[in-house]
């Protein structure tokens with residue numbers, strides 16, 4: 001029997017652990033009806049060894065609730081992670097749009113931002129090769145504004161009518177539900193090979209943009225052209241951009257595959273840990289503004305979602321920043337139940353006639369009805385507008401609001417005419433009055449028919465490293481395709497983008513680039529139309545190269561190493577001083593250091609001091625870190641040499657182009673890797689390997705400098 005004092009201490013410990021949870025603050029366990037529960041461990045039985053009794057309403061309530069805990073996952077973007085934060089406009093923003101949240105540079109508008117993959121199910125890996133969703137809910141004083149974009153500025157299709165086909169093609173195949181969270185299968189490439197309009201987006205999806213290092217290191221795009229309406233009721237076309245403060249960075253494919261095994265929650269954990277540690281991710285919101293009068297001054301149609309506006313033609317003007325500074329309290333209540341909708345806009349923002357956007361305006365409410373089960377989904381705390389909500393919509397499942405009074409219609413006199421309509425001057429929303437004079441038709445505008453120029457612009461704007469990654473990705477994906485005709489058709493389409501690209505992909509597949517390109521069946525447009533015959537092969541765009549399309553050349557990248565994770569590979573006998581000085585240098589630049597040891601708890605350093613281990617080598621791999629340091633210490637280096645995992649850790653870090661540093665005896669460990677002997681002493685530093693046989697202040701400096709470049713790409717091309 002525990003003494004009373006021990007019991008009290010035990011329960012105090014539990015209370016301490018639970019101090020940040022609402023239910024931990026000394027509350028009784030109750031049923032959903034508020035009845036205090038006396039025994040939550042045993043069901044009601046006829047005798048302690050007898051059958052359970054149906055009368056047990058406490059058990060029935062608990063099990064019933066449990067049986068209904070899951071709701072349908074999102075048909076797309078099921079796998080996601082989110083955070084709270086705020087948006088703050090810059091002083092210049094007010095002139096471009098009359099939206100209330102852009103008027104005051106001192107005001108902070110709360111936001112909830114959800115990042116996601118597209119194809120995988122809710123429990124799938126974060127590191128799938130996929131487009132990432134980038135959806136921001138602004139809780140403005142004028143109502144909810146949702147900017148529901150992606151980390152890629154264009155889309156696969158031009159018309160919403162093709163969306164169900166696209167998603168059916170990319171999701172696991174219907175007969176066997178294989179493969180999970182992967183586009184590398186026949187149905188996806190079958191569809192793509194018949195849809196030339198997807199070729200620009202395919203370039204992005206096969207680039208390293210589709211395997212980001214972190215949600216915090218992704219650009220975001222509104223994709224469609226929207227409208228900004230200013231105080232004078234003038235309209236500009238607008239494209240939205242999110243630029244991450246930490247730069248735009250990716251992992252490499254081999255790494256992505258290994259991360260999926262090591263930590264399928266890699267991006268979710270990364271976002272969560274960064275915010276918990278106070279390293280709040282930040283993006284700048286930028287806009288490209290195009291006066292109405294310039295609508296037709298481009299070689300592409302602004303309404304075509306498979307096209308971007310090169311930043312060289314229309315610069316991105318920063319108008320505010322978003323900081324994510326709070327993790328959700330409850331995944332289901334917030335991240336899962338949040339309902340975004342591109343149709344949630346506020347005065348000062350309006351739609352364009354992009355046919356993909358127009359179709360989305362229907363789809364998002366409809367999907368919430370089946371996913372969240374009621375037209376009252378806006379009453380869930382995460383979806384509630386901060387501006388007061390008054391209307392005559394009533395009842396429905398799970399209604400929270402207790403509406404008072406008799407009048408639930410408008411106009412009314414019994415309710416004093418309330419709620420009444422707002423004049424525009426009072427903030428009432430009025431749709432931009434665009435002149436439309438047209439025939440009702442079911443067709444695609446011929447201004448949408450150049451599918452290849454911007455795909456080519458994208459490919460040509462990449463560095464050789466990025467081009468190689470893109471080629472490898474296409475080789476990988478198309479090698480997984482089992483139907484030879486699909487591969488051939490795809491290589492044919494790629495040759496419309498770039499001959500060198502098509503040749504390289506074809507070589508990897510062991511086939512030739514077809515001479516005569518097969519005309520895609522159905523062509524994604526009406527059966528009576530000509531399709532590709534109208535399309536100019538590699539038509540000119542005024543911009544030949546666009547550095548902002550490349551992640552490596554991206555002018556917005558800085559050399560910050562803030563929140564980057566460095567693994568210190570250690571064992572007993574490590575030199576404590578070596579750890580301390582390198583750690584100090586890295587922490588001063590905002591990096592995170594993790595001690596990897598050969599057990600799960602403590603290391604004994606060479607001076608006898610005890611060092612806490614963050615991760616047992618058994619449980620991690622270098623794919624989870626940005627760089628590796630092997631500290632000094634003879635005993636440590638000798639122990640690690642015998643650990644196959646330690647050598648693999650270094651070999652992988654090298655393969656994935658990550659900076660590696662080693663000090664004094666730590667350098668000895670590198671002699672057992674498979675890369676060190678390929679490097680001369682002279683070119684080691686060029687390839688991001690920094691070693692010092694003695695204590696050397698410069699080592700940390702060099703190491704940090706290399707980390708600021710993200711990866712040492714010369715390793716891929718140079719050896």
Ligand code: HDD
Pocket residue numbers: 074075076077080114115116132133134135148149150154155159160163222223224305338339340356359360363364367368
């Ligand atoms: Fe969509 C979810 C982004 C085209 C139909 N979409 C969804 C999410 C993002 C996007 C980020 C996840 C939101 C969240 O985190 O809850 N979708 C896009 C972008 C598109 C796009 C950038 C093209 C530019 N989507 C698109 C079309 C349709 C849909 C053309 C249908 C006609 N999207 C949906 C949906 C989803 C969705 C089925 C699933 C879950 C949800 O809406 O709430 O309605």
